[in-house]
Amino acid sequence: xxxxxxxxxxxxxxxxxxxxxxxxxxxxxxxxxxxxxxxxxxxxxxxxxxxxxxxxxxxxxxxxxxxxxxxxxxxxxxxxxxxxxxxxxxxxxxxxxxxxxxxxxxxxxxxxxxxxxxxxxxxxxxxxxxxxxxxxxxxxxxxxxxxxxxxxxxxxxxxxxxxxxxxxxxxxxxxxxxxxxxxxxxxxxxxxxxxxxxxxxxxxxxxxxxxxxxxxxxxxxxxxxxxxxxxxxxxxxxxxxxxxxxxxxxxxxxxxxxxxxxxxxxxxxxxxxxxxxxxxxxxxxxxxxxxxxxxxxxxxxxxxxxxxxxxxxxxxxxxxxxxxxxxxxxxxxxxxxxxxxxxxxxxxxxxxxxxxxxxxxxxxxxxxxxxxxxxxxxxxxxxxxxxxxxxxxxxxxxxxxxxxxxxxxxxxxxx
Ligand SMILES: NC(=O)c1ccc[n+]([C@@H]2O[C@H](COP(=O)([O-])OP(=O)(O)OC[C@H]3O[C@@H](n4cnc5c(N)ncnc54)[C@H](OP(=O)(O)O)[C@@H]3O)[C@@H](O)[C@H]2O)c1
Numbered sequence: 001x002x003x004x005x006x007x008x009x010x011x012x013x014x015x016x017x018x019x020x021x022x023x024x025x026x027x028x029x030x031x032x033x034x035x036x037x038x039x040x041x042x043x044x045x046x047x048x049x050x051x052x053x054x055x056x057x058x059x060x061x062x063x064x065x066x067x068x069x070x071x072x073x074x075x076x077x078x079x080x081x082x083x084x085x086x087x088x089x090x091x092x093x094x095x096x097x098x099x100x101x102x103x104x105x106x107x108x109x110x111x112x113x114x115x116x117x118x119x120x121x122x123x124x125x126x127x128x129x130x131x132x133x134x135x136x137x138x139x140x141x142x143x144x145x146x147x148x149x150x151x152x153x154x155x156x157x158x159x160x161x162x163x164x165x166x167x168x169x170x171x172x173x174x175x176x177x178x179x180x181x182x183x184x185x186x187x188x189x190x191x192x193x194x195x196x197x198x199x200x201x202x203x204x205x206x207x208x209x210x211x212x213x214x215x216x217x218x219x220x221x222x223x224x225x226x227x228x229x230x231x232x233x234x235x236x237x238x239x240x241x242x243x244x245x246x247x248x249x250x251x252x253x254x255x256x257x258x259x260x261x262x263x264x265x266x267x268x269x270x271x272x273x274x275x276x277x278x279x280x281x282x283x284x285x286x287x288x289x290x291x292x293x294x295x296x297x298x299x300x301x302x303x304x305x306x307x308x309x310x311x312x313x314x315x316x317x318x319x320x321x322x323x324x325x326x327x328x329x330x331x332x333x334x335x336x337x338x339x340x341x342x343x344x345x346x347x348x349x350x351x352x353x354x355x356x357x358x359x360x361x362x363x364x365x366x367x368x369x370x371x372x373x374x375x376x377x378x379x380x381x382x383x384x385x386x387x388x389x390x391x392x393x394x395x396x397x398x399x400x401x402x403x404x405x406x407x408x409x410x411x412x413x414x415x
Pocket of ligand 1: 129131132133152209210211320322324329
């Protein structure tokens with residue numbers, strides 16, 4: 001015995017052995033409890049291991065549960081004609097493990113959110129993935145095994161970003177593809193090239209954005225902040241919907257901003273006003289254009305979810321954090337100054353990517369969409385962003401703008 005003890009093999013299931021004076025019992029519905037006869041008390045936890053257990057499955061063949069004259073549960077073995085107070089299923093109890101989702105907050109990083117996750121069966125597209133939050137999002141997914149496509153407007157910046165990730169982990173599956181959201185033609189070409197490869201698509205992160213840009217019309221004749229932040233993403237999702245549906249459960253994640261709270265999009269008739277979204281130069285204020293585009297992000301996300309959730313494609317919008325020192329401020333010196341002052345107090349880019357990856361893969365969000373997240377928590381967006389009429393009106397306007405500017409390629413779906 002001593003030799004076995006030193007070899008660590010003296011009693012393999014001794015952990016479950018009860019101390020003297022204890023007895024294991026079970027309730028009618030199979031929960032195991034422990035009775036201490038010396039102290040005349042009972043408890044759910046095993047006195048040594050602290051684990052809770054329950055009896056798995058039905059009673060063995062020939063057994064039946066009955067109640068005796070004193071109201072106690074008794075188990076009758078009809079085959080061997082015997083009775084016992086011991087639940088025969090206790091020989092096959094299973095541990096009651098309650099998997100509680102881990103809580104994340106504003107200090108969590110994207111890599112912490114993904115800790116322990118194997119994403120090698122997922123294909124993820126991240127727009128604007130060559131810098132800032134998009135880069136950290138793509139990097140975090142790739143380091144967890146996902147096949148990540150960096151959809152960026154500048155091929156050399158995108159290739160450099162992909163190289164940085166593969167230098168960190170040589171097995172990372174990252175690749176760069178060209179997508180310029182300021183051109184609907186480019187969006188269409190991106191979708192065509194992607195679809196020709198017959199790959200699945202499990203997560204589409206609409207992250208790319210511009211802020212406080214000088215007024216400029218895109219080649220499609222629309223104000224560029226509106227097109228880059230909203231309309232081109234709307235079009236991209238439309239073109240990839242069939243792939244998302246085939247890959248369901250799939251998720252679309254839209255990176256918005258708390259800035260969405262400071263504006264509205266409706267005209268006096270209760271319709272989304274194109275003049276507010278794509279104003280002429282004289283009525284343009286770059287900060288307001290950004291706020292409106294970010295409100296579009298939340299409205300689009302909830303309407304997309306409403307239409308696509310029945311097909312297993314869910315969508316959530318989010319705020320990544322306040323004034324993180326990415327490249328977003330570069331169009332206006334005043335923004336650069338503000339971002340520089342705020343820099344010591346704001347989130348890192350890894351922390352900025354946390355809510356995005358949370359919305360993209362958190363198991364507790366499976367099948368859940370139409371919500372708005374901040375710091376990995378669900379919160380309410382502005383009342384304007386909750387307006388379902390505005391969401392529908394924006395959807396119809398976006399569809400119209402796309403139709404006026406393009407001939408949909410064969411196979412594109414309209415919702
Ligand atoms: N930073 C913050 O504090 C903050 C706060 C709230 C929300 N956000 C949101 O977070 C998202 C990411 O921004 P970020 O802070 O990470 O800024 P960022 O570093 O400037 O990243 C923006 C990305 O969008 C890309 N992009 C711009 N125009 C594009 C176009 N026409 N086509 C394709 N891609 C284009 C940029 O590509 P280039 O490098 O080629 O320009 C870049 O990769 C944005 O949607 C932003 O609104 C940021």
